[in-house]
Amino acid sequence: MSWTRPVLPWSFALAGAFLVTGLVWGFFFTPDDFRQGSTVKIIYLHVPSALMAINAWIMMLVASLVWVVRRHHVSALAARAAAPVGVVMTLIALFTGGIWGQPMWGTYWAWDPRLTSFLILFLFYLGYIALWEAIEDSDTAADLTAVLCIVGSIFAILSRYAVHFWNQGLHQGSSLSLDAEQNVADVFYYPLLVCIAGFILLFIALVLMRTRTEIRARRIKALQARGRHA
Amino acid sequence: MLHVSNLGCARGGVAVLNAVSFDLTAGQALVLRGPNGIGKTTLLRTLAGLQPALCGDVTMPEDSAAYASHADGIKTALTVTENLTFWAAVYGLKLTPDVLDRFDLADLRDRQGGTLSAGQKRRLGLARLAVIGRKILFLDEPTVSLDTGSVAMFARWLQNDHLGQGGIAIIATHIDLGIDAPALDLTPFKSAPGTGGGSDEAFL
Amino acid sequence: MIALLKRDLALALRAGGGFGLGLAFFLIVVVLVPFGVGPEADILSRIAPGILWVGALLAALLSLDRIFALDFEDGSLALLATSPLPLEAAGMVKAAAHWITTGLPLTLAAPLFGFLLHMQSTAYPYLLISLLIGTPALSMIGTFGAALTVGLRRGGLLLSLLVLPLYVPTLLFGAEAVRRGAAGLDATSALVLQAGITAGCFAILPFATAAVLRINLR
Numbered sequence: 181m182s183w184t185r186p187v188l189p190w191s192f193a194l195a196g197a198f199l200v201t202g203l204v205w206g207f208f209f210t211p212d213d214f215r216q217g218s219t220v221k222i223i224y225l226h227v228p229s230a231l232m233a234i235n236a237w238i239m240m241l242v243a244s245l246v247w248v249v250r251r252h253h254v255s256a257l258a259a260r261a262a263a264p265v266g267v268v269m270t271l272i273a274l275f276t277g278g279i280w281g282q283p284m285w286g287t288y289w290a291w292d293p294r295l296t297s298f299l300i301l302f303l304f305y306l307g308y309i310a311l312w313e314a315i316e317d318s319d320t321a322a323d324l325t326a327v328l329c330i331v332g333s334i335f336a337i338l339s340r341y342a343v344h345f346w347n348q349g350l351h352q353g354s355s356l357s358l359d360a361e362q363n364v365a366d367v368f369y370y371p372l373l374v375c376i377a378g379f380i381l382l383f384i385a386l387v388l389m390r391t392r393t394e395i396r397a398r399r400i401k402a403l404q405a406r407g408r409h410a
Numbered sequence: 411m412l413h414v415s416n417l418g419c420a421r422g423g424v425a426v427l428n429a430v431s432f433d434l435t436a437g438q439a440l441v442l443r444g445p446n447g448i449g450k451t452t453l454l455r456t457l458a459g460l461q462p463a464l465c466g467d468v469t470m471p472e473d474s475a476a477y478a479s480h481a482d483g484i485k486t487a488l489t490v491t492e493n494l495t496f497w498a499a500v501y502g503l504k505l506t507p508d509v510l511d512r513f514d515l516a517d518l519r520d521r522q523g524g525t526l527s528a529g530q531k532r533r534l535g536l537a538r539l540a541v542i543g544r545k546i547l548f549l550d551e552p553t554v555s556l557d558t559g560s561v562a563m564f565a566r567w568l569q570n571d572h573l574g575q576g577g578i579a580i581i582a583t584h585i586d587l588g589i590d591a592p593a594l595d596l597t598p599f600k601s602a603p604g605t606g607g608g609s610d611e612a613f614l
Numbered sequence: 615m616i617a618l619l620k621r622d623l624a625l626a627l628r629a630g631g632g633f634g635l636g637l638a639f640f641l642i643v644v645v646l647v648p649f650g651v652g653p654e655a656d657i658l659s660r661i662a663p664g665i666l667w668v669g670a671l672l673a674a675l676l677s678l679d680r681i682f683a684l685d686f687e688d689g690s691l692a693l694l695a696t697s698p699l700p701l702e703a704a705g706m707v708k709a710a711a712h713w714i715t716t717g718l719p720l721t722l723a724a725p726l727f728g729f730l731l732h733m734q735s736t737a738y739p740y741l742l743i744s745l746l747i748g749t750p751a752l753s754m755i756g757t758f759g760a761a762l763t764v765g766l767r768r769g770g771l772l773l774s775l776l777v778l779p780l781y782v783p784t785l786l787f788g789a790e791a792v793r794r795g796a797a798g799l800d801a802t803s804a805l806v807l808q809a810g811i812t813a814g815c816f817a818i819l820p821f822a823t824a825a826v827l828r829i830n831l832r
Contacts, residue, residue, distance in 0.1 A: 306775060307779060327762070402613055402614050460696065
C-alpha cells in the first residue's frame with residue numbers, strides 16, 4: 181500500500197499526458213485513410229480499449245491464481261478492482277466498434293466472430309462482478325470469484341473458437357472484420373502506440389486507486405470487528 | 411487416538427478460539443461447555459474438517475470421524491428406513507434392523523421423513539450415527555428437541571454401544587447427558603481481540 | 615456413489631415435477647415461438663434447430679438451483695462433505711442425476727417438438743445425437759454454477775447469469791450440428807467438437823464444483 185501512494189498521482193498524470201498527446205496527434209495530425217476517410221481515427225479509442233478489455237481479464241486471471249496459490253489478500257482485491265474497469269473498456273470497445281461499423285459496414289452491429297466474442301466477454305465480466313457483489317463474507321467471495329475467473333477463462337477461450345466455427349458456418353468465407361493492426365501504416369501506427377500506452381497507464385492508475393479503496397474498506401471492517409470483539 | 415494441540419479457529423473471518431489442546435483415547439468422551447457464541451460449533455466444524463484451522467494440529471486415524479450438526483440431513487420425501495439405508499451405503503455399510511429398535515424408530519420405519527415430529531426427526535438423525543460405524547463422533551447439540559426419555563436413550567447408546575466399544579465422542583451440549591465424561595469449558599480459550607489473524611486482520 | 619444417484623433420482627420422482635416441469639417448460643417455449651414469429655412453415659423450419667436447442671438449454675436451466683439447495687438447507691451437504699464419498703464424485707453424481715431427470719427427457723422429447731416446428735427431416739438424427747452428447751455438459755456446467763451460488767439466499771437469477779455464458783460453446787456446436795443436418799450437410803465436425811467440450815467439462819468441472827462446495831460449506 182505504501183509504495184502506491186506516490187505512484188498513484190504520477191500514473192494518473194502520465195496516463196493523461198499520453199492520452200492527450202496520442203488522441204490529439206491521432207485525431208488532428210494524421211492524414212485521412214484513402215478508403216475509410218476520417219472514420220478510421222476512431223481506431224485510437226477502439227483498439228486500445230479492446231486491448232485493455234482482454235488484458236484486464238488476463239490480469240484478473242493472474243491475480244485470482246495468485247490468490248488461490250499464495251493467499252495474498254491484495255491480489256484478490258486487485259482482481260475485484262480490475263473487473264469494473266475491464267467491463268467499461270469492453271463497453272467502450274463495443275460502442276466505438278459500432279460507431280466505426282456504421283459508416284464502414286453499413287450496420288452498427290453484426291454477428292461477426294470478433295464482435296460476438298466481445299459480447300460474451302462482457303457477459304463474463306457481468307457474472308464475475310455480480311458474484312462478488314452477492315457474497316457477504318469477503319474471503320468466501322474472493323475464493324468463489326477466483327474459481328469462477330479460472331473456469332470462466334477456459335470457457336471464454338472455448339467460446340472464442342466456437343464462435344469462429346459458428347460464423348464460418350453462417351456465411352462461408354466472408355469476413356467483415358478489418359484487421360486493423362496489419363493494415364495500418366506508420367503514420368497511424370505511432371499515435372496508436374501512444375494511445376495504447378495511455379490506456380495501459382489509465383488502467384493501472386484506476387486499478388491502483390480502486391485497490392487502495394478496497395484495502396481501506398477492509399481495514400475499516402477489521403477495526404469494526406475488533407471494536408465489537410473488545 | 412484423537413490428539414488436538416494448539417488449535418485456533420475462526421468464524422466469519424474473526425478468530426474466536428485459540429490454543430485449544432486435548433487428548434482423547436478410545437472409550438473417552440469430552441463435553442464442550444461455554445456461553446453462546448464462544449465457538450463450540452466452530453470448533454466441532456474445524457475438527458470435522460469443514461473449515462480450515464487458523465493454526466495448530468489435529469491428528470486422528472484416517473476415515474474414522476463423523477460429524478452431526480444442528481440439521482439432521484433428513485430427506486422429507488424418503489422413509490425412515492430409506493434415509494438410514496442411504497447413509498449406511500455412503501459409508502459402505504448395510505443397515506442392521508436393531509438400530510431402529512435402539513432409537514425407538516421401529517414403528518416409524520415406513521413413515522416419510524416429512525411426517526415426523528421434530529423429536530422423531532432428531533432421533534432419526536442420531537440413529538444415522540449408529541448406522542455409519544464411525545469411531546470418532548463430533549456432535550453439535552445432539553439432544554435439541556428430544557424429550558427426557560429420548561435423551562436417556564441416546565445417552566445409553568452413547569455410553570454402552572459407542573464409548574463402550576472403544577469409540578470417542580466430542581459433544582457440545584448445554585444439558586447433563588448423564589454420561590461419564592469430563593467437561594471442557596471453552597471460555598479460557600477465547601481469542602483476545604486482534605490476535606490470530608482473521609481474514610480482515612491481514613489488512614491492519 | 616450409486617446410493618447417492620439412487621437417492622437423488624428417488625427424490626426427483628417423489629417430489630414430483632422434477633421430470634415434468636422442465637419438459638412442460640420446453641413445450642411452452644416451442645409453442646410460444648410460432649406465436650411470436652408467425653405460422654409460416656418455411657420460417658419455422660429455418661429456425662427450428664436454434665429454437666429447440668435454446669429451449670432445451672433454458673429448460674435445463676430451470677431446475678439447476680435445486681441441485682444443491684435442498685441438501686444445503688437440510689444439512690445433508692455438510693454431512694456428505696464429511697463422509698468418505700469425495701465431493702468431486704458427489705458433484706459428478708449430482709450432475710448425472712440432473713441429466714437423467716432433465717437432459718434425457720428433453721433429448722427424447724425434442725424430435726417430437728421438432729415436428730411441431732416443421733424441422734427438416736434430415737436434421738432429426740443430428741438433433742438427437744447433439745442433444746444426447748450436449749445436455750450432459752449443460753448439467754455438469756449447471757452443477758458447477760449451482761455449487762457456486764448454493765450459499766446465497768436469492769441465488770436463482772445470479773445462477774442464470776453465471777451459467778449462461780458458460781453454455782455458449784455447447785449451444786453453438788449443438789445448434790450448428792442440427793442446422794448443418796437440416797441443410798443436408800455433414801455435421802460430424804460440430805458433433806466431435808461438442809463431444810470434446812462435454813468430455814472436457816466432466817474432466818475439469820467436478821474438481822471446480824468440489825472446491826467451490828468446500829468454500830461454501832466453511
